[in-house]
Amino acid sequence: MIKMASNGNGNASVATGKANGVSAGRNGLPKIQTQKKQNAICHDDTAPTVKAQTIDELHSLQRKKSAPTTPLDGVQGAFANLTEEERHKQQLQSISASLASLTRETGPKLVRGDPARQSETPRVSHAPDHHFAPTFSASDSSLKFTHVLYNLSPAELYEQAIKYEKGSFITSSGALATLSGAKTGRSPKDKRVVRDDTTEDELWWGKGSPNIEMDEHTFLVNRERAVDYLNSLDKVFVNDQFLNWDPENQIKVRIVSARAYHSLFMHNMCIRPTPEELENFGTPDFTIYNAGQFPCNRYTHYMTSSTSIDLNLGRREMVILGTQYAGEMKKGLFGVMHYLMPKRQILSLHSGCNMGKNGDVALFFGLSGTGKTTLSTDHNRYLIGDDEHCWSDKGVSNIEGGCYAKCIDLSREKEPDIWNAIKFGTVLENVVFDEHTREVDYLDKSVTENTRAAYPIEYIPNAKIPCVGAHPKNVILLACDAFGVLPPVSKLNLAQTMYHFISGYTALVAGTEEGVKEPRATFSACFGAAFIMLHPTKYAAMLASKMEKHGATGWLVNTGWSGGSYGAGSRMKLAYTRKIIDAIHSGQLLTANYKKTEVFGLEIPTEVEGVPSEILDPVNTWSDKKAYKETLLKLGGLFKSNFQVFVNHKIGKDDKLTEEIVAAGPNF
Numbered sequence: 328m329i330k331m332a333s334n335g336n337g338n339a340s341v342a343t344g345k346a347n348g349v350s351a352g353r354n355g356l357p358k359i360q361t362q363k364k365q366n367a368i369c370h371d372d373t374a375p376t377v378k379a380q381t382i383d384e385l386h387s388l389q390r391k392k393s394a395p396t397t398p399l400d401g402v403q404g405a406f407a408n409l410t411e412e413e414r415h416k417q418q419l420q421s422i423s424a425s426l427a428s429l430t431r432e433t434g435p436k437l438v439r440g441d442p443a444r445q446s447e448t449p450r451v452s453h454a455p456d457h458h459f460a461p462t463f464s465a466s467d468s469s470l471k472f473t474h475v476l477y478n479l480s481p482a483e484l485y486e487q488a489i490k491y492e493k494g495s496f497i498t499s500s501g502a503l504a505t506l507s508g509a510k511t512g513r514s515p516k517d518k519r520v521v522r523d524d525t526t527e528d529e530l531w532w533g534k535g536s537p538n539i540e541m542d543e544h545t546f547l548v549n550r551e552r553a554v555d556y557l558n559s560l561d562k563v564f565v566n567d568q569f570l571n572w573d574p575e576n577q578i579k580v581r582i583v584s585a586r587a588y589h590s591l592f593m594h595n596m597c598i599r600p601t602p603e604e605l606e607n608f609g610t611p612d613f614t615i616y617n618a619g620q621f622p623c624n625r626y627t628h629y630m631t632s633s634t635s636i637d638l639n640l641g642r643r644e645m646v647i648l649g650t651q652y653a654g655e656m657k658k659g660l661f662g663v664m665h666y667l668m669p670k671r672q673i674l675s676l677h678s679g680c681n682m683g684k685n686g687d688v689a690l691f692f693g694l695s696g697t698g699k700t701t702l703s704t705d706h707n708r709y710l711i712g713d714d715e716h717c718w719s720d721k722g723v724s725n726i727e728g729g730c731y732a733k734c735i736d737l738s739r740e741k742e743p744d745i746w747n748a749i750k751f752g753t754v755l756e757n758v759v760f761d762e763h764t765r766e767v768d769y770l771d772k773s774v775t776e777n778t779r780a781a782y783p784i785e786y787i788p789n790a791k792i793p794c795v796g797a798h799p800k801n802v803i804l805l806a807c808d809a810f811g812v813l814p815p816v817s818k819l820n821l822a823q824t825m826y827h828f829i830s831g832y833t834a835l836v837a838g839t840e841e842g843v844k845e846p847r848a849t850f851s852a853c854f855g856a857a858f859i860m861l862h863p864t865k866y867a868a869m870l871a872s873k874m875e876k877h878g879a880t881g882w883l884v885n886t887g888w889s890g891g892s893y894g895a896g897s898r899m900k901l902a903y904t905r906k907i908i909d910a911i912h913s914g915q916l917l918t919a920n921y922k923k924t925e926v927f928g929l930e931i932p933t934e935v936e937g938v939p940s941e942i943l944d945p946v947n948t949w950s951d952k953k954a955y956k957e958t959l960l961k962l963g964g965l966f967k968s969n970f971q972v973f974v975n976h977k978i979g980k981d982d983k984l985t986e987e988i989v990a991a992g993p994n995f
């Protein structure tokens with residue numbers, strides 16, 4: 328059916344349709360109007376003809392301009408009294424400045440809108456006034472136009488993706504299936520951070536640090552490469568959005584990218600501005616240039632592959648070359664927050680977060696795949712966020728506007744809220760689907776094991792909007808222990824919480840294709856060493872003082888193996904883990920009876936409602952007790968040797984706490 332076109336006085340004039348003869352009566356129910364019979368013989372059901380002379384005109388009726396949310400003459404501030412055209416011009420000038428070459432005199436010529444829709448010569452937005460008009464030194468690249476697709480809607484981005492990007496399809500539930508190309512996960516070895524006079528002293532460098540240095544000049548070489556690539560295209564996507572739901576500590580970000588997939592991903596993952604906020608956006612605090620389709624030049628200093636993810640905190644810019652995996656943008660910005668927030672005494676956290684009906688808040692820390700998204704998405708609680716948070720003096724706030732769930736083996740029964748969030752607007756990465764029905768097969772790992780869904784947080788029915796909450800009551804550390812020796816749940820004292828937070832343990836099972844059956848222990852400080860910018864003890868000290876001040880309790884939950892290591896035992900039933908988490912939230916576990924385990928010295932409850940008591944102490948679930956003890960000692964040894972690098976670091980101002988933390992590890 329043809330969309331109703333506005334007739335200019337607020338009423339819709341019906342072009343065609345079945346609403347003829349029916350209008351709302353006084354009581355709100357449709358009132359049937361009896362047709363005045365002009366001649367009693369025949370009933371006339373002719374609809375008025377469309378107000379178009381040509382097919383093109385008819386098509387243009389279909390697309391009506393979005394109505395502004397605020398009357399334009401009522402807009403306050405810097406953008407008051409601007410015509411729509413003037414506002415567009417200002418936006419373009421800001422984007423033109425973002426995309427300016429640093430080695431030539433002008434930015435690119437930018438026009439708004441899709442090149443495919445513009446037949447007439449585009450109207451140029453000239454480069455910012457302080458730039459000179461192109462002179463004879465201009466190269467061909469400065470004579471061409473680049474179209475800017477600015478904050479498109481999901482529907483518009485779907486059309487762009489399906490039309491122009493290989494591997495983009497609508498699935499049966501309405502989500503957009505995309506392919507991220509050769510990279511289906513992040514590339515931490517290719518991340519570089521500019522080391523200058525400031526970051527030299529401020530950041531964590533050297534052994535164990537994720538921050539591999541590069542110099543300013545090399546950054547500019549890569550930046551120019553990315554900007555030139557983007558300017559060489561017919562069109563680029565620009566997203567202007569926010570990070571952090573705490574209004575006082577919100578950051579404005581701009582993402583320039585070449586793919587509709589990237590633009591829709593960030594639309595979902597960052598906080599979406601209202602049309603009004605977008606009008607007043609101004610200059611971004613941080614800009615990403617995502618030229619992921621284009622490689623870096625391996626002859627460039629510091630480059631060891633054709634992929635480079637470069638962060639320049641001084642310039643407030645990030646450049647992506649040689650990877651199209653969208654998670655690089657999400658986690659790149661997380662790194663920026665890990666730098667900016669601690670400067671304001673705000674702790675940034677790689678954690679999920681939810682809130683009970685009574686306002687009790689829980690944090691879920693854990694490395695990739697340990698259950699942050701799965702367990703924070705809880706039908707009985709309000710979701711504040713699934714992956715990135717801030718803890719300030721006011722409480723917690725989500726950094727993001729969306730969730731990024733693992734999809735492998737996803738089922739409607741076990742994870743209904745995530746299942747239902749995979750609908751129109753959601754980006755599905757690297758999944759396999761039926762060619763005809765477009766039903767997704769979530770068991771299929773043909774493209775990658777790391778299949779993902781990115782959706783706006785409001786797709787979860789009990790999302791807490793705005794995504795903020797009180798000071799956490801429970802801090803839950805998740806470990807997927809494929810060795811099968813950590814208990815399903817243990818209560819931690821503050822020193823133990825810090826010990827396990829700094830250790831950041833999980834054990835993943837190596838890919839079957841390598842033929843390796845042994846679990847591999849991973850230690851990642853603060854459960855996110857890949858994203859932190861300062862020394863781990865800085866974040867740990869902040870966590871300790873906040874937990875102490877607000878009386879939060881720490882818990883260690885093993886979402887991994889039970890009944891033996893990977894191969895002999897099996898993964899902890901999600902239903903049991905959920906019962907354990909319920910008992911933590913309700914306060915029931917605070918008053919349970921506890922006993923202490925050997926080696927790790929963990930306090931384990933003897934009973935949890937809904938969980939078989941014998942599994943609470945892992946030794947009961949192993950048939951080979953000798954193997955259990957050996958595996959336990961092996962894991963204890965791995966913890967000890969990992970912690971060696973931290974024993975000489977002071978945590979906070981208190982020597983006592985530092986000593987307690989070192990003593991809180993395994994003892995044998």
Ligand SMILES: Nc1ncnc2c1ncn2[C@@H]1O[C@H](COP(=O)(O)OP(=O)(O)OP(=O)(O)O)[C@@H](O)[C@H]1O
Nearest residue numbers: 695696697698699700701732733886899900901904
């Ligand atoms: N007992 C369990 N507890 C939690 N998750 C489980 C359990 N058993 C199986 N799983 C599965 O493990 C996966 C946990 O992934 P999830 O997306 O929650 O990870 P994450 O911690 O959010 O990681 P990332 O930071 O990479 O997003 C899900 O696929 C979930 O179905």
Ligand SMILES: O=C([O-])CC(=O)C(=O)O
Nearest residue numbers: 512513654658695714731
């Ligand atoms: O960043 C990603 O690609 C996925 C993720 O959440 C993590 O690894 O913690």
Ligand SMILES: [Ca+2]
Nearest residue numbers: 700714731732
């Ligand atoms: Ca997640």
Ligand SMILES: [Mn+2]
Nearest residue numbers: 677694695714
């Ligand atoms: Mn994560």
